[in-house]
Amino acid sequence: MKKIGLTTTVPLEVLLAAGYTPIDLNNIFVVSKDYGKYIEKAERDGFPKSMCAWIKGIYGACIENGIEEVLGVTEGDCSNTKTLLEIFKKNNIKIHSFGYPHSHSLDDIKNELDKLMKYMDVSYEEVEYQRNRLNLIREKAKHIDNLTLEGKATGFENHILQLCFSDFDGNVDRYSDFLDEKIEEINKRVTDKKELKLGYLGIPPMQGDLHDYVETLDGRFIYNEVQREFAFPRAMNSKNIYEQYYDYTYTYDIDFRLDDIKKQIKERQLDAVIHYTQAFCHRAVEDIILKQELNIPILTIEGDKSNALDARTKLRIEAFLDMLKDKKRSEKINE
Incomplete structure (x- = not known):
C-alpha cells in the first residue's frame, strides 16, 4: 500500500x-x-x-x-x-x-x-465499510478509557494509546491485535487509584514525561481531551461518515469543544485540569476562554522544543497539585 x-x-x-x-x-x-x-x-x-x-x-x-x-x-x-x-x-x-x-x-x-x-x-459504500471496520477497533479505546477510570491503566497509557488512533500506528490490524494484548495485560493489574483526578486539555504535549511525572505526585490524568477525540469515542452513535466527522470536537469552534469538556469534567468528577499550550501556536489564546468558562482549577503550562519537563514547570505542577490536595483534605475535615 x-x-x-x-x-x-x-x-x-x-x-x-x-x-x-x-x-x-x-x-x-x-x-x-x-x-x-x-x-x-x-x-x-x-x-x-x-x-x-x-x-x-x-x-x-x-x-x-x-x-x-x-x-x-x-x-x-x-x-x-x-x-x-x-x-x-x-x-x-x-x-x-x-x-x-x-x-x-x-x-x-x-x-x-x-x-x-x-x-x-x-465510493460512499467503500468508505462506510472502512468506517464500520475501524469503529469496532475504536471501541477498544473506550475500554482503555474505562480501565483508566478504574485505576488500572495509567494516564500515560490513556494518552498514548488513544493518540495512536490518529493513524492506527501505521497498521490497522496490527494495532488492533496490540490493543487486545495491552487490555489483557492492564486487566490483570491491581487497582491503583491516585488522590487527584485530573484532566488534560489542549493538543498532545511535546513533553513525553508529563503524565508520568504527575503520577509521582499522587495525581493521574483520567481524561485526555484531544487524544480521546482522536479515537472517536462517539463514533458508534453516528449514522454515517458525515455525522461522525461533524461530531469531532477538536477542529471546530471552542464552544463546541467546551460542551464536551464540561460534560467530561462533571462525569469524571475531576479535581482540576492542566491546559497545555504550544509556544507560537494560535490555540494558546483559547486559554482565556477556558478559564472564563470552566468552573474548576486550571493550571496552564507551555511547551516549546524540549521533549521533557523543565525544572520550573515541574515546580509549578508540584505546587498546584499540593494546593489541590490541601484543599481536598480540608474539605474532608470540614464535612
Whole structure:
C-alpha cells in the first residue's frame, strides 16, 4: 500500500478505501529518540526559530523519512499548514488538502467529505465499510478509557494509546491485535487509584514525561481531551461518515469543544485540569476562554522544543497539585 503522511487526524476511512497506508507525521516526530534532528532540519532549510516546533517537526519527519505524498488539514487545525503544504509541493511531494468547515454545518462537512471521496476515487459504500471496520477497533479505546477510570491503566497509557488512533500506528490490524494484548495485560493489574483526578486539555504535549511525572505526585490524568477525540469515542452513535466527522470536537469552534469538556469534567468528577499550550501556536489564546468558562482549577503550562519537563514547570505542577490536595483534605475535615 502507498504511504501518505498526515498533518493531523483526517478521515482515514477514505484513505484506506483508496489503498493508502496513513502515517501521522506528528507521531513519527514526537516519539523519535532523536526528535531534535527534525526540528534542526527544518531550521537549516529556513524555518524561523519563532515558529511552532510541531510544524518544523512535521516538515523534518516528512523529508527525512522519504514521505512522497501528504494530506494536510487546511481548515480547522494549524494556521501554518497551508504554507507547509506549499513548501512540500516545492520539494516535489504530492499534496492533498482537507478542511473541517468553520461553519460546523453538517451540509458543509458532507461536501468536504464528498470532494475528498471523489478526488480519491472511492465510493460512499467503500468508505462506510472502512468506517464500520475501524469503529469496532475504536471501541477498544473506550475500554482503555474505562480501565483508566478504574485505576488500572495509567494516564500515560490513556494518552498514548488513544493518540495512536490518529493513524492506527501505521497498521490497522496490527494495532488492533496490540490493543487486545495491552487490555489483557492492564486487566490483570491491581487497582491503583491516585488522590487527584485530573484532566488534560489542549493538543498532545511535546513533553513525553508529563503524565508520568504527575503520577509521582499522587495525581493521574483520567481524561485526555484531544487524544480521546482522536479515537472517536462517539463514533458508534453516528449514522454515517458525515455525522461522525461533524461530531469531532477538536477542529471546530471552542464552544463546541467546551460542551464536551464540561460534560467530561462533571462525569469524571475531576479535581482540576492542566491546559497545555504550544509556544507560537494560535490555540494558546483559547486559554482565556477556558478559564472564563470552566468552573474548576486550571493550571496552564507551555511547551516549546524540549521533549521533557523543565525544572520550573515541574515546580509549578508540584505546587498546584499540593494546593489541590490541601484543599481536598480540608474539605474532608470540614464535612
